Amino acid sequence: xxxxxxxxxxxxxxxxxxxxxxxxxxxxxxxxxxxxxxxxxxxxxxxxxxxxxxxxxxxxxxxxxxxxxxxxxxxxxxxxxxxxxxxxxxxxxxxxxxxxxxxxxxxxxxxxxxxxxxxxxxxxxxxxxxxxxxxxxxxxxxxxxxxxxxxxxxxxxxxxxxxxxxxxxxxxxxxxxxxxxxxxxxxxxxxxxxxxxxxxxxxxxxxxxxxxxxxxxxxxxxxxxxxxxxxxxxxxxxxxxxxxxxxxxxxxxxxxxxxxxxxxxxxxxxxxxxxxx
Numbered sequence: 001x002x003x004x005x006x007x008x009x010x011x012x013x014x015x016x017x018x019x020x021x022x023x024x025x026x027x028x029x030x031x032x033x034x035x036x037x038x039x040x041x042x043x044x045x046x047x048x049x050x051x052x053x054x055x056x057x058x059x060x061x062x063x064x065x066x067x068x069x070x071x072x073x074x075x076x077x078x079x080x081x082x083x084x085x086x087x088x089x090x091x092x093x094x095x096x097x098x099x100x101x102x103x104x105x106x107x108x109x110x111x112x113x114x115x116x117x118x119x120x121x122x123x124x125x126x127x128x129x130x131x132x133x134x135x136x137x138x139x140x141x142x143x144x145x146x147x148x149x150x151x152x153x154x155x156x157x158x159x160x161x162x163x164x165x166x167x168x169x170x171x172x173x174x175x176x177x178x179x180x181x182x183x184x185x186x187x188x189x190x191x192x193x194x195x196x197x198x199x200x201x202x203x204x205x206x207x208x209x210x211x212x213x214x215x216x217x218x219x220x221x222x223x224x225x226x227x228x229x230x231x232x233x234x235x236x237x238x239x240x241x242x243x244x245x246x247x248x249x250x251x252x253x254x255x256x257x258x259x260x261x262x263x264x265x266x267x268x269x270x271x272x273x274x275x276x277x
Contacts, residue, residue, distance in 0.1 A: 085121020
């Protein structure tokens with residue numbers, strides 16, 4: 001089978017969204033992982049439906065599929081990165097995060113996206129583990145109910161440094177929330193060192209909502225261009241082919257926005273050169 005690649009627009013943050021999508025399409029990708037942000041299909045805008053429909057038409061014209069990403073740094077709070085989250089101590093903040101995730105699901109439905117990817121959040125020092133997990137479970141139920149009604153896959157990403165940071169912790173979460181898909185960032189496996197990235201593809205093949213690839217050094221959570229870290233990317237690609245993964249495989253290079261015009265075409269060329277024969 002032929003793997004289908006996408007590029008995450010958090011690595012093209014200095015581009016207008018339309019320009020980024022055209023560059024992604026012209027470089028040979030099959031889709032885009034669109035990180036909703038104030039300048040990229042702003043989900044908090046009063047005309048979000050009109051803009052989402054317009055972007056959906058552009059995706060169709062360019063022949064691009066989509067993944068919806070929700071990791072914008074300051075969209076909900078201009079003074080606190082990634083806040084509020086599903087585990088913030090303020091009920092109003094948690095409700096704002098849930099509302100944003102529901103809006104992301106609505107946009108994903110308009111785009112017929114593979115999935116919406118999201119995460120738990122970083123526990124604040126004053127928040128106990130029991131409270132954080134209780135709030136997470138409450139938020140997940142609301143998000144999953146909305147996703148089910150919309151016909152969209154909600155995919156949860158274990159993120160180093162957050163409450164849920166390993167694939168094993170996602171697996172425990174999935175036992176309580178069986179509708180929850182896995183958003184597997186293979187680089188994070190190198191950071192947490194709980195499972196080999198290719199083994200994670202095989203183990204969770206039946207639950208994968210979306211998969212991200214990049215290079216990364218063992219134990220260091222920095223997304224790197226291919227060839228600059230320790231990731232055995234060909235092994236991951238081989239595993240994806242082995243399990244018949246047909247959804248988009250997204251390249252996430254969130255620090256490469258200043259070099260996106262080079263990183264976007266270079267990344268897919270690198271991947272294509274290392275696909276299984």
